[in-house]
Amino acid sequence: MAKKDKADKKGGKKDKAGRKKEAACEVASGAFAPIVTQTARSLRTLLSRNLADCGLYAGQDGVVQALAEEDGLTPGALAQKLGVKAPTMTRTIGRMEAQGFVERRADTLDHRLTKVFLTDGGRASLERIAAAAEACEREALRGLSGKEAKTLLRLLLAVEENLQAAIGRH
Template identity: 60%
Template sequence: MGKKSKDGKKGKSGKKKDHGEYTLADLSPALTQAARSMRTVLTRNLTASGLYAGQDGVILALAASDGLPAGTLAQKLGVKAPTMTRTIGRMEAQGFVERRPDATDARLTKVYLTEAGRNSVTEITSSAAACDELATRGFSEKDVRSLVRLLRAIDGNLQAGDHDEDDGEF
């Protein structure tokens, strides 16, 4: 049987891993799993309000800037236009959003929050806060600030790298 380290976790050798033993190869799996777990908990927290995964982002984007075209929403949330169109259709049927023609350009349709959509913002915010509290249990405020800073840097690097591979075109 392998020896255990202070944190109680065992590595491939049967020995527990010390935090210093993690390598760059551990990053993608750990980050992907953490994101999945966050999404799962947030989705579970939002179920009572009738919202599905991804719909919270649409509502929060519209709460910040109501009356956006579907394409703009898709860009803001990093999804493809057809996905956003289906999401908006479902949310419209649920009564969270409505589509209206633009006041100055009738060819353009914009998405607006309904009263139910506006009322769900508080529930989304509190559900996200509860998820954040759970995820960062045992972290100091400094740890949280560092984590957010590092995650934003990772996102920025990945987005910049993605654009580099496309020769700057979208």
């Protein structure tokens, strides 16, 4: 009987562990999207506050960084690269032009096209954008070990790939 009791207890532990894992999956499946969404909002809010010190508004950092990679993009190309709608990008460019970060110029080959270029002020903001992003990242990852931060990044990249694949299928 003692052997049977031990076997039952062992089996019970396995069942209990299995139930815990299933329960964790249920909690994760119901909580995953809201947690990731709220985390992204909080991250963006903190980054926006940090960027405000540079004179930039939310989303403008992406425009500066995209133009730093490839200056002279059309508003449509910028919108596509940053995943926003063209009218949103047009408003953003207008605001950034008024702030002195970018300028619009007619394309030298096709005068019907308008291209967006960084100004000296826009280029000067790159270091401040990087510093604002680094400060935000430090806060977000505070208390995590380097290994945990790398694992989190790897897992988030895997989730992003899954989501992009699902978007592509629809």
